[in-house]
Amino acid sequence: MVVCKSGFAVSAAALLLSNFATPALAQTPVGPPPAIVPGPTPVTQALGLPAATSVTAQTMVADLEAPWGMAFLPNGDVLVTELLGKLRYIKAGTSWSLEAEEIKGVPAVIAGGQGGLMDVTLHPNFSRNKFIYLSFSVGDEAANRTRVVRAKLDGRTLTDVQTLFEVTPAKPRFQHYGSRFTWLPDQTLLVSIGDGGNPPNSLDGSFIRNQAQNLSSHLGKIVRIKDDGSIPKDNPFVGTSGARSEIYSYGHRNVQGLVRDPVSGRIYATEHGSQGGDELNLIQSGQNYGWPKVTYGVEYGAARTPITPNQSAPGLIDPLAVWSPAIAPSGLAVVRSKKYRGWDGDVLAGGLRLDQGRGALLRVDLDAAGKVLGQERIDLGDVRVRDVRQGPDGYIYILTTAMRNFRDKGQRNGQLLRLQPVETIPQR
Secondary structure (H helix, E strand, O other): OEEOOOOOOOOOOOOOOOOOOOOHHHOOOOOOOOOOEOOOOOEEOHHHOOEOOOEEEEEEEEEEOOEEEEEEOOOOOEEEEEOOOEEEEEEOOOOOEEOOOOOEOOOOEEOOOOOOEEEEEEOOOHHHHOEEEEEEEEEOOOOEEEEEEEEEEEOOEEEEEEEEEEOOOOEOOOOOOOOOEEEOOOOEEEEEEOOOOOOOOEEOOEEHHHHHHOOOOOOOEEEEEEOOOOOOOOOOOOOOOOOOOOEEEEOOOOEEEEEEOOOOOOEEEEEOOOOOOEEEEEEOOOOEOOOOOOOOOEOOOOOOOEOOOEOOOOOOOOOOEEEOOOOOEEEEEEOOOOOOOOOOOOEEEEEOOHHHOOOEEEEEEEOOOOOEEEEEEEEOOOEEEEEEEEOOOOOEEEEEEEOOOOOOOOOOOEEEEEEEEHHHOOOO
């Protein structure tokens, strides 16, 4: 419902609301930009990476309308969210098909700008309790936020919908929601929350992006909640005066890739930088990832003014990988499958737009300790990669949209792709 390992070359936002005036202290400083103090992480240019030749993409389902997130059911069928507010059901099997009717009972969302119906995940005990979780935006352009709900999937209808979490504070403009899910072994749920948006968007007298360093705000964080929405007692800021007890990590700009490796237990995240400086991070409880105190990104605009001279600082976590120009990362998976030779333990990062061109999938080759060994680019054509998951059959599945008009109602240009190893493709 809608209201409105080997062989790689290793490489060293919407109009401003007229009633929101930019505070004086939030103005861009005048004068020569400060000299950049380089960080330790090599910067990768994705378009300069070698292109993969060992896989090809096979279209499983077309005609999706701005797909955003997906979750595999125990029988191999797939739930897919569409940004404009629909939850769709895909039947898997010998012949895959998108059911014509949307799933009923989905809560109303505000689908504006980057907001709408975003991620979906199943409870670890879904086979027993039938619980699914959705993240979406609510409110209006003056005050909106991310909400997380739990519901029961009864056939093709959601019942017993309960709100488990809402972001505080509300924010203006439809930007930077984060909204990715991943489960931990203790059946607690991580949820990424964006910083609220780009300048001149402001809150409490400064650019809203500064909320990422404010522990009394959910903005710019990854939060951790129990499966019923309550707060785990061992969250890192429980008992810290003035801090939100849901916070798991902070200093994030806009995390839209989030996954836990089931073998190593590591939690990885990809997040959008500002005009470059996109990051792959290893997420750890209680840690500060630096935004906007440190960043490899720059202010939007032709001048590319530094946001800060520092790309790294003591006490802040450095990224595992940095991409500039931007890849606009969205969707993240860890490969734990024998179907892709030499890929076990690697991460696959979706990219919406590589250097303002077409999107792609990037494979980051990791050693057993999680160190980056190299990268390659998996080209998929003139599409944006929105989500990537490993299915229960061991294959990698990718949600894409068209490069243009992907948010427009009626533009059914989204697809579900499967990454097929070349040697397994039947010869004709």
